[in-house]
Amino acid sequence: MTTEMVRLIEPVIPALRRYARALMKDRAAADDLVQDCLERAIGHWHQRHAEGDIRAWIFAILHNLAMTRLRRAAARPRPVPIEDAQEGDLARPATQEDRLRYRDALAALAQLPHEQRAVLLLVGVEDLSYAQTAKVLGIPIGTVMSRLSRARERLSKAMSEVPRPESAHPHLRRVK
């Protein structure tokens, strides 16, 4: 039983960390969240549906914990904005150019409301199906689709409004 649990949950942990990091932004808070999530998964293992979808089940635990924390944090000043995140905290892409684009994408992502961000990440990054995403978020598939639509529209708009790296970070261009 225990070994089965470890066998099923362990492969999902890196993806859980990724989702948590994209929501929480800083590494320590994200890993803390994943740890809480795993504790809960271990403690409630017998409550999952035996034939059910482990990935959706455990992402739902993580998501609910994250939303609780984000709502609590919303009452306080904003956490470290992504721009100030330490080097390597979010990504280590290949080139300077790429890194700036990625940073823009993450910054645009950070501007989205939590629930739109969640849909975008679960569908677009974690490769959950629309049905799995609906299960994780506890909403109908139709709502998943409309949130996804709004999220993509908004992210796209934010991205197109971001000045190109050439003009925004001339000093970084020179480094190259």
Next chain:
Amino acid sequence: MTMRPITEDDLHGYVDGALDPERREQVSAYLEAHPDVAARVAAYGAERGMLRAALAPIVEEPLPAELDLARMVEARRRPPGPPRWAMAAAALLLVCVGGAGGWLLRGMGSAPAEGLQALGREAAASYAVFAPDKGRPVEIRAEDRAQLVAWTSRRLGRPVAIPDLADAGYRFMGGRVVATEHGPAALFMYDDDAGSRLVMLARPLASDPKAPMTPHARDGVNGFSWSDNGLGYSLVGQAAPETLHPLAHEARRQIHRQA
């Protein structure tokens, strides 16, 4: 053939690769005919790719120690406590004290037979809760026997033996720690080929070791209780007393030999 109109959902399905080949084909044709929509869909796809690339390195990172699942499971089983030698010493002390007068043991003050009757009631109550449970009758299964022994022994403050009833046709399924009015008890469960289940409950019990094995029956659950070396045991099930009695004797014999 008339085609269903292309919807906004189809466009996202296209971006996420969630469409069946036929629909995908139709959306492709539509996008070729509508460059403005095609540009929007292409941007969605590019941004999706960018987010994936930006977040991809996170899954490659080595997992921090605090997210080691096997270790977390282990820590829950054995919460941080005194070192093993100290636990062993404490268990030894308990045994000595128990032998010297049993003043630390629960169930103290009750007459021997009364203690065994209380134990029998607790065993029957545990049986009623856990034996009918299809999905999760036990918390730790037979294959993790060592963990189960470690856990129950720790909670009971003394080594607990698991009798083997396979010769009588009852396979050991596993067990758990359960609550009784007299503190934690170890529950072990067995079943036979017909799916009939037995439960053995063990917990500290100060009782006259010479007290005879005590039968009890309650709500269709039969059982036999005895005590040995400071622990009380009760074997219960829906089987007839004639079936249970020899099994209880066998369990008592094995436990006594291992003690």
